[in-house]
Amino acid sequence: FRLNIDGLLVCFPYDYIYPEQYSYMLELKRTLDAKGHGVLEMPSGTGKTISLLSLIVAYQKAYPLEVTKLIYCSRTVPEIEKVVEELKKLMDYYTKQTEAKNDFLALALSSRKNLCIHPEILHANIVVYSYNYLLDPKIADLVSKELAKKSVVVFDEAHNIDNVCIDSMSVNITRRTLDRCQTNVETLQNTISRIKETDAAKLQEEYRRLVEGLTEANVARETDMYLSNPVLPDEILQEAVPGSIRTAEHFVGFMKRFLEYLKARLRIHHVVQESTPQFLKDIYEKVCIDRKPLRFCAERLRSLLRTLEIADIADFSAITLISHFATLVSTYNKGFTIIIEPFEDRTPTIANPVLHFSCMDPSIAIKPVFGRFQSVIITSGTLSPLDIYPRILDFRPVTVASFTMTLARTCLCPLIVGRGNDQVAMTSKFETREDFAVIRNYGNLLLEMSAIVPDGIVAFFTSYIYMENIVASWYEQGILENIQRNKLIFIETQDAAETSMALMLNKNKISCKRLFISFSFQPPVHHYGRAVIVFGVPYVYTQSRILKARLEYLRDQFQIRENDFLTFDAMRHAAQCVGRAIRGKTDYGLMIFADKRYARADKRGKLPRWIQEHLTDGSLNLTIDETVQLGKHFLRQMAQPFRQEDQLGLSLLTLEQLQSEDMLQKIAQIAQA
């Protein structure tokens, strides 16, 4: 039906609307009006996607000059497919309503096999693709640089956006990378000498172009046509490519030298950590490589590859990586760190040197996005605490809001289990996590839950290693065997692809009985299950040097204390895990936090509002027995027949209900900044 959102007529393709969707659209409209950025949190399963789509499409139709394009970024391929599905529904509705030909063009770019770089993208009104297309400088350059300034960018499922940003700007170099790079260099050399014999003019032409410099790109940027590439800093564009790497042979020689230097650096026996200026100084002293040519590395390589007409770029991934590294390391003084580790911490005897060039500041990657587009919306089911995202991404939002889920019945049941039946505190704190009593209590909790929860249970552990330890010890204590009498056990591997593969294969078994426990340590690729148990607080591995460097940086640059960030990170992870228990309003699920530390205000306060709301004093610091009692009661209550009529007027509204005065008042309370 048609809705009036603050003066904007919005077509909504469903007969009913959730109150929070209406509220969400109001906030969204406000953000677009102000041409600013927004951070919006709304629980999963309440129709975020369709609210976003229908409002922005309506906005585009109403003010075609203000907003020309919607860029919708999601994380994974299935999520993108879901968005496309919703979009189709909306478009069908539009065609039905107006009976006119739809002139909207929507485009989805999902995986590589669907990759499209057709200029058509410039004319599409809606573009749906993965984060990387916008954030990863390597891909963004190909796909996104010509997107119009008056676009609205939406990052859906953005709770991990800072990590995506960091990953896109970080480079890890192993010995293997260098070896492959070596072969790349050799291939290049051969190709060059071959071309020289056959088509010397081509190289000559390239040389001439490089002398002229990258003025072309510069003009483009000044006229504001392109999205600026963070890898390609402004200064470069004003200069010509330095003479030392202008000819192809010289460049290859240059790369060779750089490569040798890196190889030498990897030959170490102790951990080295240094800043980018230190690294540059060292490289200048050792092999006389200046900062300037390094900066042009990425551009120069690309130009060379283009000139040599090499079709299969994938083969040259190693050297491309190195060239990116060279450009990044010479461009940014701040926000990056270089850590060279001779071996992994877990296996100190096996030499496996890695050079981590790690970005510590997520705002670097996302800055051009915020700078260029007039509205950027960051949204997810779990974004609490909301104020931290603007801080670490360094932007100023005009709207920050969290929406609760209006429910006709309390269909989620968060419980914090703090003690075993023997009153021993349950916690994954480092000092006590190997404690026999703690592990046994964790086992008992799972065993008891497996007897009362129907269908599936998903159990999360703080880390893969911890999971291995616990499961091994459960096996010895015979707990695992008892659990197996109630449920099938499915243990996820570290490889997400392998896991989803295994799930696919067993799907028949699982969907047939749906009696299984999944052990997992990362937000799931699947969501079967009536209960989610999080064992311990999923803190990241704090001994990692990269993390330490990042925490230090956050403290110095953004005044975020280490502990605050760690807790924030752990809680968003936990929230993400338990958030999967519920897929929609008619669904229900138990959320069990098995660690006494969750009961503390600093942890609890960082959970999303829609979970916190249902966390009463009666559900804190429970024993296993109490949990079983509460869980049993909850499951029975929820199994009672629940029809759509019960929701109507409370959590599901028709148009008339929506327009009533007191409902509008209620809706005003849903959003909370």
Next chain:
Amino acid sequence: MDEEPERAKRWEGGYERTWEVLKEDESGSLKATVEDILFQAKRKRVFEGHGQVRLGMMRHLFVIIDSSRSMEDQDLKPNRLTSTLKLMEFFVEEYFDQNPISQIGIITTKNKRAEKLTDLAGNPKKHLAALKKVVDSTCVGEPSLYNSLNVAMQTLKHMPAHTSKEILVIFSSLTTCDPANIYELIKTLNALKIRVSVIGLSAEVRVCTILTRETGGSYNVILDESHFKELLMLHVKPPPASSSSECSLIRMGFPQHVIASMSDQDAKPSFSMSHLDSTGEPGLTLGGYYCPQCRAKYTELPVECKVCGLTLVSAPHLARSFHHLFPLEAFQETPLEEYEGERFCEACQGELKDKSVFTCLACKKVFCVECDLFIHDTLHCCPGCMQTDRTS
């Protein structure tokens, strides 16, 4: 069954419920409590029964009782199995009371096997005896939904098409051990027009949801013992017949009860035909019901004649199942604030305190919620109307 409803005993429900209830009160009007929803559902049921629908009066029902390990759980007192069997006895009696021309059979499942306790039969005595015997058996292993459904299906598929074929599963376990793909079986059941309903004792299990949805049955999970009883009693009422089932006339005999006194010289004690296959009971009786077709003697009704196959019923039996076809009109619901008049219930004479009151459309008498349910579920006639009928 005249004890006060289980839900009132808070100390048995566990300490957690006291603040649970408090919380629901505090949370204001936004969240309706589950109890409220339940109440609405209860009312709805009364209304649902009032369409002009064809009912499957001749029912063939198999009750599958889970007797696996989980039945030893003590959340029903003294344990799930004993409680279930007690309610089943009540159910069987009630079932034959309301459905005199129907049959019932009982299957138990444990240890991955299904065992037929009693075959389809129209005589409650045999079932009750069998149920009594099961009480002492131990609960072991896992149930097998597939096997037990299969056993029931093997018998039901031979039943004539005009009868209503039903299976009621009382399922306590959260797991089932199936030898083959149960979804295939569900398809077969659907094709045979067998309706499967499930009453869950612990929680909602997905396979049961699918099973009931596909076959058109109902799926409920109990809250406590009184709710369990309520759910079980729902299955006493005959379900609407599927429109595709054929109609046919059924021959029935209405035998007269012949009473012979001991003083009567001509009276000779004789065996009842129904004693032919049951052993141990004293067989010789004086009077009885004689089949109008073949003069075979039976001591109780309803029964299918062993000799000529005629269905023997008594007229009151048949009349009793009549109210299913012509149920009492639903009472009109009005909120208490809007109701003007004397605030006591016509039936129980108690004060009207609930949110709404119910008015009989015929006699304009007013009733409370509990009485409204009692009148519609049990009495099947309005006491107000009865009174006015008599006085006029």
